[in-house]
Amino acid sequence: MEPTYQQLALATGVTLDVWTAGDAAHPPLIFLHGFPENHRTWRHQVAHLADRFYCIAPDQRGYGGSSKPPLVSDYSADKITADVFALADALGIDRFTIIGHDWGGAIAWSVALNGQPGAPDPAWAGRVVRAILANAPHPMIFQRLLIDNAEQRAASQYIRAFRDIRHDDDIRAHGLGPFLAKVTRWQDSERMEPCERAALHAEWADGARAIAMLNWYRATPLYVPAMGEAAALPPMMLGDFPQLHIPTLLIWAMADLALPPANLDGIDAMVPNLTLVPIHGCGHFVTWQAPDAVNAAMDGFLSGAFGDSP
Numbered sequence: 001m002e003p004t005y006q007q008l009a010l011a012t013g014v015t016l017d018v019w020t021a022g023d024a025a026h027p028p029l030i031f032l033h034g035f036p037e038n039h040r041t042w043r044h045q046v047a048h049l050a051d052r053f054y055c056i057a058p059d060q061r062g063y064g065g066s067s068k069p070p071l072v073s074d075y076s077a078d079k080i081t082a083d084v085f086a087l088a089d090a091l092g093i094d095r096f097t098i099i100g101h102d103w104g105g106a107i108a109w110s111v112a113l114n115g116q117p118g119a120p121d122p123a124w125a126g127r128v129v130r131a132i133l134a135n136a137p138h139p140m141i142f143q144r145l146l147i148d149n150a151e152q153r154a155a156s157q158y159i160r161a162f163r164d165i166r167h168d169d170d171i172r173a174h175g176l177g178p179f180l181a182k183v184t185r186w187q188d189s190e191r192m193e194p195c196e197r198a199a200l201h202a203e204w205a206d207g208a209r210a211i212a213m214l215n216w217y218r219a220t221p222l223y224v225p226a227m228g229e230a231a232a233l234p235p236m237m238l239g240d241f242p243q244l245h246i247p248t249l250l251i252w253a254m255a256d257l258a259l260p261p262a263n264l265d266g267i268d269a270m271v272p273n274l275t276l277v278p279i280h281g282c283g284h285f286v287t288w289q290a291p292d293a294v295n296a297a298m299d300g301f302l303s304g305a306f307g308d309s310p
Contacts, residue, residue: 038063
């Protein structure tokens with residue numbers, strides 16, 4: 001089933017490129033991509049699920065042809081979370097399942113926590129019925145690991161480079177690709193279809209778009225200490241963190257170099273209604289590196305095979 005493209009102006013002031021597939025009368029699934037990709041991250045899952053669900057996959061702000069606001073503060077998690085609820089509103093959707101990978105998973109955590117029953121904002125509370133996360137660390141656990149876990153801290157040093165504006169002139173001139181080649185290892189990229197890789201590289205060549213994508217890292221309050229730096233948890237992490245109570249599927253590629261399996265330690269205490277599906281022998285980009293395993297996990301979860309389904 002070929003997705004339908006539309007541009008949607010949202011109440012949050014941005015316009016998003018959005019692809020939908022399936023019957024709008026079916027249960028809605030909203031898919032959020034991560035860095036440095038786009039809605040195509042979910043191509044295998046949308047194709048697999050569109051006969052039973054209404055699949056919605058936007059290019060989030062800063063990506064593709066969607067709006068690229070100029071300020072770093074325009075990319076804070078609260079604003080991007082608001083985009084998701086505004087997207088649902090624009091499509092006439094009340095309740096939905098949120099799905100995210102990587103940075104899209106970080107926003108999906110926020111959408112789920114703010115959209116579960118009993119959440120503070122009455123305009124959002126009760127609208128998110130399920131959550132599916134793929135290699136997207138829990139915000140509290142991830143911040144603790146950046147302080148206490150040498151492996152995770154070392155794996156996340158690229159974030160410090162992403163925040164360094166001294167690289168921006170080169171990025172504007174040459175795009176994102178050469179910069180990523182210097183500061184990251186894009187794990188198992190050879191598994192990506194050549195046409196998909198070529199399309200991504202073409203998007204990365206736009207320097208203004210590249211800066212907008214990096215602004216996601218610059219807007220987050222996440223504390224990433226340097227190696228060897230004495231560090232303590234930031235004050236925002238010292239209080240109680242709310243549990244996520246809606247049914248939640250966490251898919252985890254166990255060979256992810258950026259997010260080691262230590263991110264799973266203690267996750268059941270933060271998410272009591274959790275289904276965890278580990279995928280072995282796969283790196284970070286699990287949605288297209290192991291699509292059959294991801295699709296099978298989503299099928300089981302969405303059908304209620306792993307437990308109660310809303």
